[in-house]
Amino acid sequence: MGSISEVLKDDPLHLDSVIPLDFNTLKSVPESHQWALESSNHSVDVMLPVIDLAHPDAPQLVAHAARTWGMFQIVNHGIPLDLIQGVENEARRLFSLPTDEKMKVLRSSENLAGYGVARIAPFYAKCMWHEGFAIHESCVDHAKILWPHDYERFCNTMMEFRKKVKPVADQLLHHLLVSLDISEEAIKIWEASANKVEGTIQLNSYPACPDPSSVIGLAPHTDTLLLTILNQCQISGLQIFRDDVGWISVPPLSGAFVVNVGDILHMLSNGKFPSAYHRVTVSENKHRISFAYFHGPSVDSYVEPLNKLAKPLYRSMSVKEFFVIKAKHNEKALSLVRL
Ligand SMILES: O=C(O)CCC(=O)C(=O)O
Numbered sequence: 410m411g412s413i414s415e416v417l418k419d420d421p422l423h424l425d426s427v428i429p430l431d432f433n434t435l436k437s438v439p440e441s442h443q444w445a446l447e448s449s450n451h452s453v454d455v456m457l458p459v460i461d462l463a464h465p466d467a468p469q470l471v472a473h474a475a476r477t478w479g480m481f482q483i484v485n486h487g488i489p490l491d492l493i494q495g496v497e498n499e500a501r502r503l504f505s506l507p508t509d510e511k512m513k514v515l516r517s518s519e520n521l522a523g524y525g526v527a528r529i530a531p532f533y534a535k536c537m538w539h540e541g542f543a544i545h546e547s548c549v550d551h552a553k554i555l556w557p558h559d560y561e562r563f564c565n566t567m568m569e570f571r572k573k574v575k576p577v578a579d580q581l582l583h584h585l586l587v588s589l590d591i592s593e594e595a596i597k598i599w600e601a602s603a604n605k606v607e608g609t610i611q612l613n614s615y616p617a618c619p620d621p622s623s624v625i626g627l628a629p630h631t632d633t634l635l636l637t638i639l640n641q642c643q644i645s646g647l648q649i650f651r652d653d654v655g656w657i658s659v660p661p662l663s664g665a666f667v668v669n670v671g672d673i674l675h676m677l678s679n680g681k682f683p684s685a686y687h688r689v690t691v692s693e694n695k696h697r698i699s700f701a702y703f704h705g706p707s708v709d710s711y712v713e714p715l716n717k718l719a720k721p722l723y724r725s726m727s728v729k730e731f732f733v734i735k736a737k738h739n740e741k742a743l744s745l746v747r748l
């Protein structure tokens with residue numbers, strides 16, 4: 410089984426040339442980070458569905474929200490509040506390290522785990538008001554470099570989070586696959602595929618910005634994998650785009666997670682679940698942290714619309730092939746594999 414870094418070794422994401430800014434030293438926004446954002450850059454507040462996973466109708470509610478929005482919030486998910494707070498605390502501890510310390514664990518074209526800019530950064534002339542840290546399997550090697558005598562707290566917290574979030578993602582994926590009217594065998598194959606891999610944890614940091622209207626935290630994008638489960642740590646910033654309305658703010662709810670559909674699940678569902686197009690704005694006075702878990706699949710899997718009764722909207726391809734297409738073409742990837 411190959412890692413994402415191995416899959417992309419011939420078509421690397423050119424992350425090496427983009428290094429996050431030292432945000433602590435700034436009094437104004439440098440030109441490198443000023444975006445020409447349209448004047449219609451406002452957002453509206455429309456409430457995304459909030460689903461209680463303990464509710465008897467949760468499977469249907471989840472499927473309905475995924476079809477209508479590609480994004481929803483979940484409560485009663487079983488992930489303890491003190492663990493959520495622990496992950497935020499560890500992320501803040503990491504991002505508040507001096508820049509030269511963080512640079513020791515910089516992600517690169519060779520190793521996509523570690524500190525650095527967003528995966529989509531190489532596609533834009535301007536830089537985003539963001540720094541991130543990606544954990545693929547273990548984070549011990551990096552944590553030992555950052556905190557040689559105290560690395561366990563960080564790693565244990567991240568691994569505990571993954572242990573608790575993965576079954577939630579499994580359960581959501583199960584509800585979604587069942588709602589597609591597909592064979593039990595297809596459901597089992599995709600559950601096994603997601604289970605085979607650990608899933609990536611992505612920590613995001615959006616420092617307070619002297620002029621938030623001229624920058625973007627994360628440029629509009631869709632996530633690549635099956636499902637994303639994200640915590641906004643009580644500070645707003647996440648927005649989802651809807652053709653009929655425009656950008657919609659997703660308000661952070663205490664203890665809730667945001668769930669969104671990624672490109673691969675979108676293709677498996679033959680377009681029934683939209684791959685949520687989202688972005689992040691930043692605040693003038695708050696340093697926002699978010700953390701996400703990206704669920705499955707195994708890079709050995711084969712993607713194709715699973716419901717055989719409908720005319721397929723996407724061609725068949727391996728997950729590896731799709732990763733390479735996405736790495737090269739970013740937001741055009743889905744249209745390139747559409748039939
Ligand atoms: O920070 C957020 O709210 C969203 C982060 C995100 O979209 C991502 O990590 O892919």
Ligand SMILES: [Fe+2]
Nearest residue numbers: 630631632687
């Ligand atoms: Fe995202």
